[in-house]
Amino acid sequence: MREITLIEATREALAAAMARDKTIFVVGEGIGPRGGNFNTTTGLYDLYGPERLRDMPISERGFVGMCAGAAMTGSRPIVDFMFVDFILDAMGELINQAAKIQYMSSGRLKMPLILRGCIGIGHSAATHHSGSYFPHFVNIPGFRVVVPTTPYDAKGLFATALVSDDPVIFLEHKSILFHKGAVPEEEYTIPFGQARVARAGQHCTVVAVGAMVGKTLQACERLALAGIEVEVIDPRTLNPLDIQTVLASVHKTGRLLIVDETFQPCGIGAEIAAQVVEQGFDDLDAPVCRLNGAYAPTPYSPTLEAAVVPNVEEIVRAVETLMAA
Amino acid sequence: MREITLIEATREALAAAMARDKTIFVVGEGIGPRGGNFNTTTGLYDLYGPERLRDMPISERGFVGMCAGAAMTGSRPIVDFMFVDFILDAMGELINQAAKIQYMSSGRLKMPLILRGCIGIGHSAATHHSGSYFPHFVNIPGFRVVVPTTPYDAKGLFATALVSDDPVIFLEHKSILFHKGAVPEEEYTIPFGQARVARAGQHCTVVAVGAMVGKTLQACERLALAGIEVEVIDPRTLNPLDIQTVLASVHKTGRLLIVDETFQPCGIGAEIAAQVVEQGFDDLDAPVCRLNGAYAPTPYSPTLEAAVVPNVEEIVRAVETLMAA
């Protein structure tokens, strides 16, 4: 099968949906003629023009609130934040409005709104362009939260987002945007709430999020040499969270590590740990462990930046420690 | 000792600090002549006038950002949100600015900023006036997060906030604002990061947050009749989180339940569960359990509102279930 990048895969899903559904439009800064800072909309402006690819002033709160209103009244807006860090100015519109309106209207209004942006640490992007923030959205009822890690998943999950009537936070890690993978040309969807077993193994389960999936798979190669076979689970969506797949794996392995670049306290690792302890306590042969990025703003200098992100070496060590526990 | 309400206790700490430290000022909507929607500043305007008790337009982002700038330049601002729900419009100023500036300046700038507001479900306040949001602040490095539950603690913890050089999120649950308790007239501080054992017991540990402390203590009365002696821990501050006190208790009881009114996923209960599993796994005789408010926006009608908050009955049942596990 042909191979394309993750960002091309997402764009393919977008292009197909826009061709079919005239109610879809995209807003953002530079998503018109420029085609998106991360090439999220390349070529689409020429096809669909300014009404459906609308460049925006630097008014994140404004255009998120606007798109919430549009989603309630018959269209399917996509907000392309470029860097997801810029979403913070719109938290009121998201948490108090977009997430609540279906509920408050008893389901009489829908909220088919996609919020997309690039996440993650890397390339000395520094502290205002390295955030992820998904725990905040997972905490709040009303959102779907998607973190694809392969081109195949990105296309299928974005296609699902494009027909969902719920607000979907779609987060692509900057460091994997240009990773290539096999992707069918035809359209397909991947349901939310189904984790992917990225690697099978029987000694230990690692749930990895976003860019940590790739690093964990690298760590697994080294661990395999030492005879440790790790099962790697990529949750793909954090809400809904497919805890059954994790529990099934822990039932087999008895050991669980969660690897997540983002901050530890009240993070997704805490939630996974808590659920596994609640529902799979008897399967656990050792404490559930978490490996997170450092609890500090993301610094710029390469030496400092490297120090705040979990690396392959640390993942190897965390698994070894867990196996010894 | 004389008894005063929780809100009076906090105000006493504020009044004492303002008398001593001329760099303290308060902003908010109605905190001037009106004395605050929740009487947080009653009487202070007459003493200190409009420069130090400055009524604000409905510009939450604006005045939070303004206060961040003021905190960097020699004053000690307090933002009084009335309902903490209104903080969401200021998340960018808080997460990307106030929380990061000490770090980014390598400690050359300080950020002595207090963000205070009332939290919690009750009195049919409905979904825009019932939020808590503390997991979001606990997740982000740079904040201190305080949730007092007694007048004594409120005064001492607020006094600590008033001399802290870090941004402090100070959250008072609406349903306990007018609860009375013994409070010394003199000034005192309670350090951040020290939990309070609200009740001693040997069969089971319950960590309760905010208004859930009182409900849990009521549940304990009933459980005691059945011979179940619960140890209740009030963390008082969620960052820093005093996990040692929890671990020590679990070491004794072997069982842990976390009761929290706010949403479960990626909440404080998840974090406490994960830490206890990581550090106290061998002490656990049963799965760590969580009892949270329903994962839904807060509805208005009394019948619905009651359905989304943990009540005494549910706490009793959760402990019984945990004891049977």
Next chain:
Amino acid sequence: MSAQQTTDPAPGQIDRSAALECYRVMLTIRRTEEQLARSHQQGLIHGACHTYVGQEAIAAGVCAHLRPDDAVFSTHRGHGHALAKGMPPHELIAELFGRATGCSRGRGGSMHLFAPEIGMMGTSGIVGPCILQATGAGYSFQLLKTDRVGVAFFGDGAVNNGAFHEGLNLASICRLPVLFVCENNQYATEISFAYAAGNPQVGMRGSAYGMPGVTLDGNDVVAVYQAAGEAVARARAGGGPTLLECRTYRTRAHAEGMRDVGYRTQEEVERWKAQDPIARCRSYLLQKQAVAVDALEQIEADVQTTVTEAERFARNSPWPEAATACQHVYSEPAQPASH
């Protein structure tokens, strides 16, 4: 009871039937609010209750030009907008009583009124969002090639908020069919707009966004009707958004049961009570439209009956089932993983 016009809603002078309909709408709002105030004292309203008393001309005059498929977004003080958009009083009262028959099924109360069937797209307990959401409705309506319009009602307090700035600018640069109706009642709770705004002239702010801005007497339903008619017609015709500043006054406390002293004088309140929009409309009908007194008295009696029955309906309505408290958080439940 509905504000929708059967006659041509084109801009221009109000005609007799439109004026009579405005009178009926205003009176319905007033009587409903008075009922709610009594109900609040009786403890039948569990949460907040922000009445619209004194501001009725604005909702009535604007909504007179709207169709059910036009979208209204409003604020904490939204009872009047809901009623003017066509909500029957019993659905509003039942909502404040927290009953299953309320417009929001008891989920919302005073600050969260939803009736999308009639284009009442929601009110918000947070100041600001309605401005942006109305802009978004305008975006949909433009994209979908309809002549529908979005309308935001908001107070002077919202004018100092970033949502006002960003929303008006977005509507302007996209030339969206939106009305921004600022009800400048001169106070945000107890903070006067003159204190809170560096420049308390709202109408002239339109020019900062390149859109027409109009300041008018918000207690004169004839003036509101005319200005809104022009703005709606312009919006429907693709002429873009308009900012309307309606100067008005709330004569009751910010919310029922709240202290109402210290921040304004009794004299000021009385001065504005003398400008009561309903009394002024009544005089106008009698004097300028030659309506007979008994026609008005008939309306007054009808409205009173409606409101009295609405209160009884609400009081006798069932509570929402606790079991429904978690429904509709998502449009569809998550698909279970297939294992």
Next chain:
Amino acid sequence: MSAQQTTDPAPGQIDRSAALECYRVMLTIRRTEEQLARSHQQGLIHGACHTYVGQEAIAAGVCAHLRPDDAVFSTHRGHGHALAKGMPPHELIAELFGRATGCSRGRGGSMHLFAPEIGMMGTSGIVGPCILQATGAGYSFQLLKTDRVGVAFFGDGAVNNGAFHEGLNLASICRLPVLFVCENNQYATEISFAYAAGNPQVGMRGSAYGMPGVTLDGNDVVAVYQAAGEAVARARAGGGPTLLECRTYRTRAHAEGMRDVGYRTQEEVERWKAQDPIARCRSYLLQKQAVAVDALEQIEADVQTTVTEAERFARNSPWPEAATACQHVYSEPAQPASH
């Protein structure tokens, strides 16, 4: 190198020594930026690099009136402000090189410049906050009864943001000593301000907040110097804030290494290059201030030496220790629980 004046910074015409100092500052900015552009091509700059080329007159003309205890807050395009406020070029270059000797100890890079010792209170990678923080500095300075001022430098892109609206209004109603300096270079990345703003006149927006607003030629350091001098004097004297719109142009790409075609014409770029603020200042000095050519050449040589040495310093500076990556998240570590 510093922009601080020893002569009286009172409003009025620029004098010769002030103009010479402005020239030195502008040239320092230009040469430093040119060096950074080369360094970026060489791979010595790891993250973004937004140059200030073409806009130098604004930082120089404004900061000429500032003391080290005045507080400047700026944006992603902040190199010029840092240098004009008195940061030695080697601290800036080292910061972009990610070295421990950088002004932010390598934590920030191009968009996060901190040097509170000289009143450079920080630049931000997020558009908007600097406006609010400068307002807050003004609040402190008023509360502490000083005559210090806060200054925000920001682009046209920030004008459409809620921070602009809320910040200017707050500064106005509190009458704070603040300068809001909008550098209208007509584009936000590739989006033109004419497209993004319903009304692209920034200076006239001052009136929406009840504050003086001035539009001026941002490539004319003499004009900037004079307008800023008046605004600073007014702020120090308790006269409140001022909005300055400085019309200018960035002649390089939005950021180094970025594509720079498709959204503006080469012709437009050339037209603005002909208005180069440094060349204009040089002519002014020669013609209106009768400065001798060799005096200017001496400055030019000095500046070049400084920048060359600064680059060498930066290149030879140590990297920050990984072990320091988590320091200073809090002012004090949490007190351990006593058990």
